[in-house]
Amino acid sequence: MAQSTIKVEIKRQPTPDAPSVTEKFEIPYRPGMNITSLLGEIALNPVDVSGRATTPVTYDSNCLEEICGSCAMLINGKARMACSALVDKLDQPITLAPLSKFPVVRDLAVDRSVLFENLKKVKAWVPIDGSYDLGAGPRQAPQIQEQRYPLSNCISCTICMEVCPQFNDVTNFVGAATIAQAKLFNMDPSGSVLKEERLRALAGDGGIQECGFAQNCVQACPKQLPLTEAISDMGRDVFIQQVKDLFAR
């Protein structure tokens, strides 16, 4: 039977410290809507189900095609990307809430800068001077390219961190995405110059030893990164580095 409206309940808070409230909406149904277009409909006519005027819902989004990683939120209790969550495939009322492990900025927008701080800790980049033409980089074997490519698909959405029981204030665990990016750049012929620094960073506070191997990350990652494989490989490399450092004393 064709539906005429979409029922949606949204957890909202106007400022980082304000208490949260749930607002209910009924939005006219259109086929093919995703959560981002649903939020757009509310922005066009921000009136709740009781007819009370409210404000458009704040959320992050950019690419609308699961590439930028900005629109992650809890949709029916599950960490997902809003732009690839289709209304037709969701039970109603659809519930929307901000990711629970990150400080709320407003409504569904959260501050995920911890991921970028963690990427800085492991120097997840290739350290080259981009101010002049360096010519072609070193060649990479196709077998290495094949291993690196899936890791390069990370969109920094932080869903792997949201679903990880070890990602919390007690452990300070850096999370699966950071470990996977350390592996990606350790396998790069130019990036590997920082390999030892990355491994030592992952041996420190909140490092790879905090992983409890719950494997939630690999199941939830929207880009299907081989996260558990990356964690295993990096765990081995961190251990070898620790042994080397021990004998180098």
Ligand code: SF4
């Ligand atoms: S590893 Fe997957 S879940 Fe984690 S930030 Fe990258 S794309 Fe998102």
Ligand code: FES
């Ligand atoms: S808007 Fe870019 S991933 Fe959803």
